[in-house]
Amino acid sequence: MNEGGPDPAARWTDAVLAAALIAVDPVGLKGAGLRALPGPVRDEWLGRLRGFLPPGTAWRRMPSAIEDERLLGGLDLVATLNAGRPVVGRGLLAEADGGVVLATTAERLSPGTAARIAGVLDTGEARIERDGIALALQARIALVALDEGMEADECTPAALRERLAFSLDLGEIGIRDMPDFPADLETVLAARRLLPDIALPREAVEALCLAAMKLGIASLRAPILAMRAAMAAAALHGRIRIEDEDLRTAARLVLAPRAGALDAPPAEEGGEEKQGEPPPPEPVPDEAQDGREPEADLSEIVLEAVKAALPKDMLEKLTGAAAGGAPSRSRGQATGSTRIASLGRPAGVRRGEPGRGARLNLIATLRAAAPWQPLRRRAANAGVAPTQAARVHVRRDDFRVTLRKPRSLTTTIFAVDASGSSALARLAEAKGAVELLLAECYVRRDRVALLTFRGQAAELILPPTRSLVRAKRSLAGLAGGGATPLASGIEAATLLADTVRRKGESPALVILTDGRANVGREGRAGREQANADALAAARMAGASRLRALLVDISPFGQPLARQIAEAMGAHYLPLPRTDASGLSNAVLAALPKA
Amino acid sequence: MRAVFPFSAIVGQDEMKRALMIAAVDQSVGGVLVFGDRGTGKSTAVRALARLLPPMRVVDGCRYHCDPDLGGEGCTDDCPARAPGAKAKVAKAPVPVVDLPLGATEDRVVGALDLERALTRGEKAFEAGLLARAHRGFLYIDEVNLLEDHLVDLLLDVAASGENVVEREGLSVRHPAKFVLVGSGNPEEGELRPQLLDRFGLSVDVRTPADLPTRIEVVRRRDAFERDPQGFVAGRAAEEGKLQRKIAAARKRLPEVEVPEAALERAARLCMALGTDGLRGEITLMRAARAYAALEGDKAVADSHLRTMAPSVLRHRLRRNPLDDAGSDTRVERAVTEVFAS
Numbered sequence: 017m018n019e020g021g022p023d024p025a026a027r028w029t030d031a032v033l034a035a036a037l038i039a040v041d042p043v044g045l046k047g048a049g050l051r052a053l054p055g056p057v058r059d060e061w062l063g064r065l066r067g068f069l070p071p072g073t074a075w076r077r078m079p080s081a082i083e084d085e086r087l088l089g090g091l092d093l094v095a096t097l098n099a100g101r102p103v104v105g106r107g108l109l110a111e112a113d114g115g116v117v118l119a120t121t122a123e124r125l126s127p128g129t130a131a132r133i134a135g136v137l138d139t140g141e142a143r144i145e146r147d148g149i150a151l152a153l154q155a156r157i158a159l160v161a162l163d164e165g166m167e168a169d170e171c172t173p174a175a176l177r178e179r180l181a182f183s184l185d186l187g188e189i190g191i192r193d194m195p196d197f198p199a200d201l202e203t204v205l206a207a208r209r210l211l212p213d214i215a216l217p218r219e220a221v222e223a224l225c226l227a228a229m230k231l232g233i234a235s236l237r238a239p240i241l242a243m244r245a246a247m248a249a250a251a252l253h254g255r256i257r258i259e260d261e262d263l264r265t266a267a268r269l270v271l272a273p274r275a276g277a278l279d280a281p282p283a284e285e286g287g288e289e290k291q292g293e294p295p296p297p298e299p300v301p302d303e304a305q306d307g308r309e310p311e312a313d314l315s316e317i318v319l320e321a322v323k324a325a326l327p328k329d330m331l332e333k334l335t336g337a338a339a340g341g342a343p344s345r346s347r348g349q350a351t352g353s354t355r356i357a358s359l360g361r362p363a364g365v366r367r368g369e370p371g372r373g374a375r376l377n378l379i380a381t382l383r384a385a386a387p388w389q390p391l392r393r394r395a396a397n398a399g400v401a402p403t404q405a406a407r408v409h410v411r412r413d414d415f416r417v418t419l420r421k422p423r424s425l426t427t428t429i430f431a432v433d434a435s436g437s438s439a440l441a442r443l444a445e446a447k448g449a450v451e452l453l454l455a456e457c458y459v460r461r462d463r464v465a466l467l468t469f470r471g472q473a474a475e476l477i478l479p480p481t482r483s484l485v486r487a488k489r490s491l492a493g494l495a496g497g498g499a500t501p502l503a504s505g506i507e508a509a510t511l512l513a514d515t516v517r518r519k520g521e522s523p524a525l526v527i528l529t530d531g532r533a534n535v536g537r538e539g540r541a542g543r544e545q546a547n548a549d550a551l552a553a554a555r556m557a558g559a560s561r562l563r564a565l566l567v568d569i570s571p572f573g574q575p576l577a578r579q580i581a582e583a584m585g586a587h588y589l590p591l592p593r594t595d596a597s598g599l600s601n602a603v604l605a606a607l608p609k610a
Numbered sequence: 611m612r613a614v615f616p617f618s619a620i621v622g623q624d625e626m627k628r629a630l631m632i633a634a635v636d637q638s639v640g641g642v643l644v645f646g647d648r649g650t651g652k653s654t655a656v657r658a659l660a661r662l663l664p665p666m667r668v669v670d671g672c673r674y675h676c677d678p679d680l681g682g683e684g685c686t687d688d689c690p691a692r693a694p695g696a697k698a699k700v701a702k703a704p705v706p707v708v709d710l711p712l713g714a715t716e717d718r719v720v721g722a723l724d725l726e727r728a729l730t731r732g733e734k735a736f737e738a739g740l741l742a743r744a745h746r747g748f749l750y751i752d753e754v755n756l757l758e759d760h761l762v763d764l765l766l767d768v769a770a771s772g773e774n775v776v777e778r779e780g781l782s783v784r785h786p787a788k789f790v791l792v793g794s795g796n797p798e799e800g801e802l803r804p805q806l807l808d809r810f811g812l813s814v815d816v817r818t819p820a821d822l823p824t825r826i827e828v829v830r831r832r833d834a835f836e837r838d839p840q841g842f843v844a845g846r847a848a849e850e851g852k853l854q855r856k857i858a859a860a861r862k863r864l865p866e867v868e869v870p871e872a873a874l875e876r877a878a879r880l881c882m883a884l885g886t887d888g889l890r891g892e893i894t895l896m897r898a899a900r901a902y903a904a905l906e907g908d909k910a911v912a913d914s915h916l917r918t919m920a921p922s923v924l925r926h927r928l929r930r931n932p933l934d935d936a937g938s939d940t941r942v943e944r945a946v947t948e949v950f951a952s
Contacts, residue, residue, distance in 0.1 A: 102726060127799050135712065135752060145714035147715060148717055221829055236819075243833060391728070
């Protein structure tokens, strides 16, 4: 994936340099995202980082499915039972104060957990408002997010990536690509002492800000983190003056991975520049800095450093996420592909009685009961022989149940016939229906995807999302017209549904077509072949037992559309005239929640 | 005490700052929602607000810090203001700005039996939760769109009634909980439920500043603050004082700000043009414009106040029209131009 970028040895050196910088200023740099499969290279990097940290520095592994109890802290069950009074258990983030938290399989972190960690990174403290405890504990940590994602959209949540200074990819680095690195614990400790004295020249700040802006990096966290990285780099070299070299390091390690990757304005995601060029030097209007362009040469130095660090295929990689749907399952272990759809995601613990789908959470119940044991024992056991006395007194008020989302996430995939034979208005209705369904889905945190087929092939317009903002962005400017490659449309939708299913979510398919296929699978025109191919694709879809709905939008109903629906095992719904809300209602009615 | 980045040191983001200050001038405007890009200082601004609020008068010893002018009305029985005979003492207290962190459990939000007291002294006492602490102040939820659904339901209920009712662990408590809800979040993480959206009087869209000098200034101030938090805060004391006095003066002036008939009519026509549901939009627009006039030192609400406040008040109240590709801001702007042209 990185063939176009710097060679493995250089990337490895940079990765180790990042580790040293984190060790110099863990709190300022907040850590790194590390994309790599588990193995000797990743272990080696972690070993280096640990080697740079003073002995005794906290080093905690955090599983991605961690519960709030362990993450943030709460009532310590065992200690409370022993002591007979509430005892606070510190969470993992507070335990790691002054050290490093390793988030394993960070690509699996839920948005909620990511937000909790992000809050701690921002404030440097873990707040507990749980189990009758109100407390804020210091948690000044650096986070290393170990990301084993394989597909482009399978990665550490953006809320965290945005806050961590570095984003390292150790892919395709071999154990032999590891030159010596001229830093050790002593160097780091010396750098830590120097750090507070490092002055930050105005021109350096301006150069980093200008470079970030020219690269289309919107968030202001990027230049702030780059600044910290430059300071740490200077300290690592035993200087208190920031030199060009430090700015180059900061640009390469902090700005380059963010170029166009986060918060990019939509124009840049579009893929007009697929030629493998680095982003244009001036994607932003320049009126803002009229006349007072601060030290052009310095910012040029920074920009050059970024360009050199960008892999040649970066843009394709970025747009690759949008072209997704085609699964890439060729590599190594099959994380995620073999996962069984979960019974529902835990959605918090609350007081209440078990039943009606709520399961008793024994630990939480005991925790609620724990502080009361001495009192209750005294009250209940008065005059009872010790042998008959109950050991644990649990009252109804103690019951805690785990709330679960009763089903897995549903992703509704719209496949819309955008050909000339389908009236163009249909496209507008489909767009409207997608947005209405999204609005409908917000509570359930469901997702929606949209692909269209016209001309020669199907195109994924909106990868699965629950963000109306993203949806609106991709739906605007959707074009129609051309032939009807129905087979390709069905096939692409089925593939996408498979991908969704492998993520443990349940797909639902909605196809809008007038059934007048005229382009076959191979892209050749011809109605007969097209019909046969469409039916074949439909049977394939039927074999994977998808929940599906076929909306026939032809004026008088189309026999082929009905046949395709039957072959797919889909509901058939002739709907010659409707509007966006009619369509979304029809979809909700026909595809009841799983 | 950890130093907080001062409100007056926030560069740009005028709409967000204005909305927060208006909520500080007139709490009945009803909450502020700050939605937008990452790294724009949303939570920094909200947390900085606490320092700007002039202290409030409270009944001394009342744990819900209730208003002395109400004489204990609506408060719990143990409020000193309700004690027969004796006249309760009045004290000054800072207006609370309470942070509700994700991961908070229900018992800490609504309050529960005080474990420590029950165990050590065998007393059945109510330990007030975050809602009680936020009474007469602000309740802030960062990443509000990620808050668990059962907590959202609970907040909706309390925000509507202004009262928190606790029936658990053998306790039966009912205490006042009127607070201004402030939420922030990133729309890419998911939408907000319309019921909750409706609770916010003002909603603000924050974007990262796009001009270089502003961006440089943000980064430099951030650096200065991180190097020497206490010194930085001390250096801004004069500016902070100025803002504090501005808010205090606006609160005093607020009851005297006139609302001319013509302004009422304009507000009504604006809401009609945009098809907002119910009267809430109009009332909030009126209140927000009045608070803004007070903040600006004006004696009456004028068109300029309405125009400035219209986007914050109305953008989250538009009925979604999926076929209209224009964003809600454009729609508000269109309606404003139309209504104010006549």
